[in-house]
Amino acid sequence: MGYDAAVNDLDVSNSNSPNHVDPTNPVTSVHARVVAELGFDGSLHRTKVNVYSGDNGRGAIRANKVNGTPADQYFMVGNAGNGSGTQPVLIVDDTGVQLATPGSDGSDTVVGVQQGTPGSKNGFQFGFAVGQLGFAADKSGKDDNFRGLAIFNNTLYVTKGSGSNGINTVYQVGASGVLPTRDTASSTAFSILPGFPSNPSVNSGANGFYPFGLWFADANTLYVAQEGDGKLTDAATSPTAGLQKWIYANGTWSLAYTLQKGLNLGTAYHVKRLSDRPGNRRSAQHHRPREPRRHHDDLRRDVDREQFGRARSRSESGGRHYGQGRCDDASGERSFRCRRAAGFRNGLPRRVVRSRQLRWRLWPDEGQWPRPRQRRELTGRRLRSNQDRRGSLIVRSDRNLCWPRIALQAG
DSSP: OEESOOTTOSSGGGOBBTTBOOTTOSOOOBOOEEEEEEOTTSOEEEEEEOOSTTSOEEEEEEESSGGGSSOOEEEEEEOOOOSSSSOOHHHHTTSEEEEEOTTOTTOOEEOSOEESOTTOSBSOEESOOGGGGTOOOOBTTOTTOOOEEEEETTEEEEEEOOSSSSOOEEEEESSTTOOOOTTTGGGOOEEEOTTSOOSOGGGOOTTSOOEEEEEEEETTEEEEEEOTTSOHHHHHHOSSOEEEEEEEETTEEEEEEEEOTTSOTTOEEOOTTGGGSTTOOSOTTOOEEOOOOSOHHHHHHHHHHHHSHHHHHHHHTTOTTSOOOOOOOTTSSOOGGGTTSTTEETTEEHHHHTOOSEEEEEEOSSSOOOOGGGOBOTTSOBOSOGGGGTTOEEEOOOSSSOOOEEEEEEO
């Protein structure tokens, strides 16, 4: 998600949404939030939504043919409100889970049963409220400050992991196997997955639960990116921060373990070669604390032993469906000699090779461009020039698996 704003506009993330202006917001500018979707043919589609006024949308996901109907929907999560005093009703209406119709501007609708009394300072929420579990009412609109979302088995799941209100945990939105629609949005109930934390966020502490991204490996295995409380010193020492694996058995979820090795939690880092691109004014030494969020490359890096362990074993023993390459690069960044291992064909995942609407090309390990013979694209044509590098999306290779570094460019 992004904003309908010009380049270099200031305070856009705290701006008001159109028709949802908070008079107490010190930022007076107005900008619609935008869901952007990149098509397989390289086209960019955007849908403006009038939600998350005063704050920002954290994520969006598209569901096609919702519940077997011809309709497609976006589901969004985020927070609203940058003013003072009691949250206006229209601002509370702007937060939490929202849905919209792709391509239809302003078609947003809040998802969730109304909790509390509109206009109240505390307890007025859409979706979930701590009062449902017997806790004292929180600031209106803040119990549903969601940030991550996923759809599995036609069921929507969201996470809350920030703010001093509400409960940081994983929620199920609606009944199992049924996605919310515009007709059912106002009657959709939220529930915490059994076994996940259910104490208020204010009691979480440095070693508490701060979930962001989530990914279902199957119906009984859920991976959660737990990024910690955002403090650098805590990230390096917290036993709970990292990639958590949860297992479902006997009607409840339980934490199996937390993966931390190789994530370099609490370690400052910089983006390689960032300042080498023409016109880039940002320094290559731009640092920020390292933390797990919702990036699929981070998820795959740590689940490869379970998800692709058999594929790698078969490749090293000469399995007929896998190549003979051995992943033995001590640096952890896999090279071209490994590209056929673990179910890859011609250096690419098998499911990706079938797509001919995009051109994929391999990247080497140490930033050196491959020889012309290695620079083939999916269509069989070679790259036109080194200028094709500019603007490509870089996907990092995995540390424990032969997941090649690739660049995606619309063809």
